[in-house]
Amino acid sequence: MFKQELFTKKEILSFKLRELFLSQGFSLYEMNTFEPYSFYLENMDFLSSKDILYFADKDGTLMALKPDITLSIIKNLDTTVDKHKLYYSENIYRVPRASEKFQEILQFGVEVIGRLSDEDMFNLIYLAAKSLLIIDDNPVLLISDNSIYQKLIEQAGLSKIQDKIFTAFQNKNLLLLNEVLQDSADEKYSAIFKALLFLHLPLDLGIKELETILADEVFLENIEYLRNLYNYLASRDLQTKVFLDFSIPEGLKYYDKISFTGIIPEVSSEILKGGEYSNLVRSKEKSYQASGFAIYLEKIDFNGREQ
Amino acid sequence: MKDGLKIALPKVRLGNKVYAVLSQIGYGYDEIMADSRKLVFYDEAKGNTYFLVKPSDVATYVEYGAADIGFVGKDILLENNSNVFELYDLGIGKCRICVAGEKDFPYHEKKHLKVATIFPNISREYFLASGKTIDLITLHGSIEIAPLVNLSDVIVDIVETGTTLRENNLVVHKEICPVSTRYIANKVSYTYKNEEIRRIYDLLKNLEAENND
Numbered sequence: 259m260f261k262q263e264l265f266t267k268k269e270i271l272s273f274k275l276r277e278l279f280l281s282q283g284f285s286l287y288e289m290n291t292f293e294p295y296s297f298y299l300e301n302m303d304f305l306s307s308k309d310i311l312y313f314a315d316k317d318g319t320l321m322a323l324k325p326d327i328t329l330s331i332i333k334n335l336d337t338t339v340d341k342h343k344l345y346y347s348e349n350i351y352r353v354p355r356a357s358e359k360f361q362e363i364l365q366f367g368v369e370v371i372g373r374l375s376d377e378d379m380f381n382l383i384y385l386a387a388k389s390l391l392i393i394d395d396n397p398v399l400l401i402s403d404n405s406i407y408q409k410l411i412e413q414a415g416l417s418k419i420q421d422k423i424f425t426a427f428q429n430k431n432l433l434l435l436n437e438v439l440q441d442s443a444d445e446k447y448s449a450i451f452k453a454l455l456f457l458h459l460p461l462d463l464g465i466k467e468l469e470t471i472l473a474d475e476v477f478l479e480n481i482e483y484l485r486n487l488y489n490y491l492a493s494r495d496l497q498t499k500v501f502l503d504f505s506i507p508e509g510l511k512y513y514d515k516i517s518f519t520g521i522i523p524e525v526s527s528e529i530l531k532g533g534e535y536s537n538l539v540r541s542k543e544k545s546y547q548a549s550g551f552a553i554y555l556e557k558i559d560f561n562g563r564e565q
Numbered sequence: 566m567k568d569g570l571k572i573a574l575p576k577v578r579l580g581n582k583v584y585a586v587l588s589q590i591g592y593g594y595d596e597i598m599a600d601s602r603k604l605v606f607y608d609e610a611k612g613n614t615y616f617l618v619k620p621s622d623v624a625t626y627v628e629y630g631a632a633d634i635g636f637v638g639k640d641i642l643l644e645n646n647s648n649v650f651e652l653y654d655l656g657i658g659k660c661r662i663c664v665a666g667e668k669d670f671p672y673h674e675k676k677h678l679k680v681a682t683i684f685p686n687i688s689r690e691y692f693l694a695s696g697k698t699i700d701l702i703t704l705h706g707s708i709e710i711a712p713l714v715n716l717s718d719v720i721v722d723i724v725e726t727g728t729t730l731r732e733n734n735l736v737v738h739k740e741i742c743p744v745s746t747r748y749i750a751n752k753v754s755y756t757y758k759n760e761e762i763r764r765i766y767d768l769l770k771n772l773e774a775e776n777n778d
C-alpha cells in the first residue's frame with residue numbers, strides 16, 4: 259500500500275468519504291462528456307448559480323462546462339432499473355459567492371433515485387450525517403420540510419408572496435415576515451409562520467414543538483414522516499447532532515420534501531446540502547423518487563488542519 | 566481564553582448608539598468607548614471579543630464568520646445582499662433611502678435617468694422594478710453635488726433629516742425604503758452559539774418593551 263504521507267489531507271478525506279459511500283452500496287458515477295448549454299438553460303431553476311461557462315463544440319453546438327452533476331445523472335438515467343445508488347466526485351465550474359471569477363471546484367455528491375421506500379430516503383440522510391462526522395468531530399445537520407411550507411402557503415392562499423415569505427425564513431427575519439403577512443394572511447396562519455421562523459431544536463424536541471404548531475390534520479403525514487426519520491437515525495447510534503430548523507438556504511423549487519444542510523464549526527457557511535427532489539425526477543420517470551446531497555470540500559482550509 | 570461571542574460593532578456615530586444599547590442589556594465593555602485607536606477588545610470576564618469596523622463592513626465580518634454577531638444598517642444588508650440572519654430591528658439610526666434631485670427636475674415623466682449613488686445594487690433593483698432605465702454612476706461620498714454639476718439627473722442616497730438635501734437645493738422625489746440598525750448573526754454561529762445569540766435577542770426585545778412602557 260502507498261504511505262499516507264504521499265496523499266494530501268483533501269485526498270485522504272476524499273478516500274474516507276468514498277469508502278463510506280461504497281460501504282453503503284453506492285457505486286461511482288463518472289461523467290465523461292459535456293451537456294449542451296441549452297440543457298442547463300431549460301433547468302435554470304434547479305441550479306444554485308446562474309453563471310455557466312460555455313464553449314462551441316467541433317460541430318458548432320454550444321456546450322457547457324459542468325455547473326452541476328445531478329441534472330446530468332437524471333437526464334441519462336436508465337429507467338428500467340428499480341433503484342440507482344450513485345456517488346460522484348467531479349469537478350464543476352461555478353462562480354462562488356465570494357468570487358468574481360469562475361472556479362474549478364471538486365464536488366462530492368450522492369444520489370439515490372428510483373422506486374424508493376421511506377427507508378431509502380432516511381438512509382441517505384443518515385449517510386449525510388455520517389459524511390459530516392468524517393469531516394469534523396462536531397457537525398450539525400439541520401433539517402427542514404419544504405412540503406410543510408408548500409401546504410401552508412397553499413392553505414393560506416399566499417402563493418403570490420411565497421418568495422418573500424421564503425426570504426424572511428432564510429434570514430430569520432421576523433420584521434420582514436410581519437410586513438409580508440400583514441395584509442395577506444389571517445391571524446391563524448401568521449401565528450404558524452412566526453412560530454416556525456425561530457424553530458431551532460434537536461430533531462426529537464423539534465417534532466414535539468411542530469405537533470403543537472401544526473394542529474391541522476393535513477400535517478399529520480409530515481410529522482409522522484419526521485418521527486420515523488428520527489427513529490431511524492436514533493436507532494443507529496448517530497453521533498451527529500440533528501436539528502429541525504426551517505431556514506434552509508434556497509431550494510424550494512428544487513427540494514420538494516425534506517431538505518437539509520450540514521455545518522461544522524470551522525466553516526462559516528454550509529458544507530453539505532441536499533434533500534428530496536422527487537418532482538424533478540418524475541419528469542423523467544413517473545414512478546421514481548429521488549434524494550441526494552453534495553459536499554463542498556473547497557470550503558475547508560486544509561492547511562490549518564492536522565493530518 | 567473563553568470561547569464567547571465575537572461581536573462586530575460599527576465605528577463612529579452609529580457605533581456609539583449601538584454601544585449604548587449593548588450597555589443597557591449588559592453587553593457593554595467600557596474600554597471600547599475610551600479614546601484610543603484600538604480596534605479589537607477582549608472582555609476577559611465574559612469571554613466576548615469586540616471588533617470596531619467600518620459600518621459598511623460589519624455584515625461582511627459576520628457573513629464570513631470572523632464575527633458571530635453584528636449591528637448594521639439595513640442599507641448595508643440590502644446593498645450587499647448579505648447572507649446572514651437578520652434577527653432584530655434595534656430601531657436606532659432611523660433614516661430612508663430616497664431618490665432625490667433638483668426641485669424642478671421632472672422625475673416622474675423621465676423614462677431614462679442618470680443616477681449617482683453609493684448604493685448601485687439597491688438602485689439597479691429599484692429602477693428595474695419601477696420600469697425606468699438608468700445610467701448608473703457609483704460615487705463614494707458627497708453625492709448631493711452630482712445633480713448640481715450635471716453629473717447625474719438624480720441621486721439615490723440616505724436621507725435622515727433632509728437638512729443636507731435642503732442646503733443643496735435638492736428634494737426627495739421618491740422614498741425607496743426605510744432603514745434602521747439590525748442585529749445580525751452568522752448562520753453557522755446561530756447553531757453553535759445559539760443560547761448566547763438568542764439571549765441577546767430576548768434582552769433587546771425586553772429593552773424595547775421596557776422603553777415602550
